[in-house]
Amino acid sequence: MKFRRTLLGLAAVATALATFSTGALAQANYKAEYKMSLVLGPPTPWGQAGKIWADLVKERTQGRINIKLYPGVSLIQGDQTREFSALRQGVIDMAVGSTINWSPQVKQLNLFSMPFLMPDYAAIDALTQGEVGKDLFKIVEKAGVVPLAWGENGFREVTNSKKPIKSPEDLKGMKIRVVGSPIYSDMFTALGANPTQMSWADAQPALASGAVDGQENPLFLFTVLKMHTVGQKYVTTWGYVADPLIFVVNKEIWESWTPADREIVRQAAVDAGKQEIAIARKGLVEPGQPVLKEIEGMGVTVTRLTPAERAAFVKATKPVYDKWKGTVGADLVSKAEKAVAARPNQQ
Numbered sequence: 001m002k003f004r005r006t007l008l009g010l011a012a013v014a015t016a017l018a019t020f021s022t023g024a025l026a027q028a029n030y031k032a033e034y035k036m037s038l039v040l041g042p043p044t045p046w047g048q049a050g051k052i053w054a055d056l057v058k059e060r061t062q063g064r065i066n067i068k069l070y071p072g073v074s075l076i077q078g079d080q081t082r083e084f085s086a087l088r089q090g091v092i093d094m095a096v097g098s099t100i101n102w103s104p105q106v107k108q109l110n111l112f113s114m115p116f117l118m119p120d121y122a123a124i125d126a127l128t129q130g131e132v133g134k135d136l137f138k139i140v141e142k143a144g145v146v147p148l149a150w151g152e153n154g155f156r157e158v159t160n161s162k163k164p165i166k167s168p169e170d171l172k173g174m175k176i177r178v179v180g181s182p183i184y185s186d187m188f189t190a191l192g193a194n195p196t197q198m199s200w201a202d203a204q205p206a207l208a209s210g211a212v213d214g215q216e217n218p219l220f221l222f223t224v225l226k227m228h229t230v231g232q233k234y235v236t237t238w239g240y241v242a243d244p245l246i247f248v249v250n251k252e253i254w255e256s257w258t259p260a261d262r263e264i265v266r267q268a269a270v271d272a273g274k275q276e277i278a279i280a281r282k283g284l285v286e287p288g289q290p291v292l293k294e295i296e297g298m299g300v301t302v303t304r305l306t307p308a309e310r311a312a313f314v315k316a317t318k319p320v321y322d323k324w325k326g327t328v329g330a331d332l333v334s335k336a337e338k339a340v341a342a343r344p345n346q347q
């Protein structure tokens with residue numbers, strides 16, 4: 001009897017020791033701080049995405065996982081199209097990144113940059129929240145980074161310092177800053193403009209000095225940066241593309257966490273993504289689009305295209321669409337086209 005009790009006691013001690021040592025080992029593998037890369041910081045929706053995610057993780061892991069934000073893609077000196085490679089290599093631990101910046105490494109992410117594929121917010125949702133979104137997450141995972149949730153940068157509207165853009169002819173010869181992702185050069189070339197690839201870090205001085213005439217980005221960036229003060233007097237709401245954001249973690253970092261902590265990080269990304277998408281759309285989805293009113297209040301001319309005017313841009317960029325359908329993958333694009341056509345809540 002006594003012997004049996006001792007054995008039981010020993011077993012209990014052994015179990016306790018094992019539990020303690022795996023816990024201690026797990027903790028020992030944890031970094032004091034994890035580095036999160038972002039292009040835009042707070043006060044933009046993109047920056048909020050990172051902040052909300054980091055705050056939720058810290059709170060829900062009782063500080064076991066501490067995340068520091070590096071906006072301006074400062075871990076890679078502002079070179080945003082290298083972000084995905086840096087994530088894979090472990091220079092960056094985690095990120096909330098735009099599909100545009102990762103497209104050079106993951107060509108299927110160019111899907112969201114295909115001109116006029118997504119006519120409204122319901123179309124973005126039909127892709128990211130449906131089968132296409134799941135397919136893309138498998139592709140990102142295969143490319144070596146763990147995807148957890150979707151967020152949103154937004155519909156990219158063209159702005160310039162010269163004149164209202166109502167037709168492709170208006171863009172003729174205009175020097176437009178684009179991200180260093182080839183589909184953008186193709187689109188602006190097809191429209192008769194003169195596209196110049198540069199990082200966002202270089203774009204801001206280029207706009208201020210007049211080295212470029214225009215740029216394209218979601219409108220919150222126009223208001224946050226007060227782009228009218230750097231000569232951007234004309235905005236056209238053509239809604240030609242929208243870039244979602246993806247919440248990701250480097251694979252080795254992911255595997256170093258306990259399954260329970262992984263689940264916390266994943267759920268926090270999903271929660272942060274939902275909150276951030278609402279922030280990114282605020283002022284653009286309400287009747288009268290208050291953000292456009294605000295921009296007009298800055299003395300800026302906002303051009304809203306008629307369906308016929310918009311059709312001229314669709315037509316001019318159609319060869320680019322057809323060319324990139326092959327690069328992105330005809331099956332994936334066809335699946336996306338069907339999902340968009342079948343979307344509920346069309347606007």
Ligand code: X2X
Pocket residue numbers: 039040080098100101153179199200216217218243
């Ligand atoms: O560089 C841009 O235009 C930006 C900030 O929108 C991206 O990082 C894709």
